[in-house]
Amino acid sequence: VQLVESGGGLVRPGGSLRLSCAASGFTFSSSRMNWLRQAPGKGLEWVAGIKSDHGRTYADSVKGRFTISRDNAKNTVYLQMNSLKPEDTAVYYCNADFEYWGKGTLVTVSS
Secondary structure, three states: OEEEEEOOEEEOOOOOEEEEEEEEOOOHHHOOEEEEEEOOOOOEEEEEEEOOOOOEEEOOOOOOOEEEEEEOOOOEEEEEEOOOOHHHOEEEEEEEOOOEEOOOEEEEEOO
C-alpha cells in the first residue's frame, strides 16, 4: 500500500493550495479517504473525509473553506484549500480507512 501526498508549500494568508494524494496497493474506489493534519506542537486533527459514494464531511475549523474530492479513475484524492489562515499551518496526511497513511506534506501559511 502506498499513499503519496503532494502540493504542499508556502502560501500567504488568504491564498489557496490544492493537495493531492496518489494511492496504490488497495481498492481505492471502495475506501473512505481522509485528510488529517498535525500543527507544530499539537496533536493530530481530522480535517475531511470522503466515502466511496462521494459523501463528504468536514471539521468545523475548515468547513466552507476546504473541499475534498476524489477521482477513482486516477486513484487520487484531493484537498482544495481556500482562504488559508496561519492556523492551517501543519503537516497534512492522506489516510485510507483510518488504516493506511501517507508520509505527509507540509503546508505553511505565513506572510
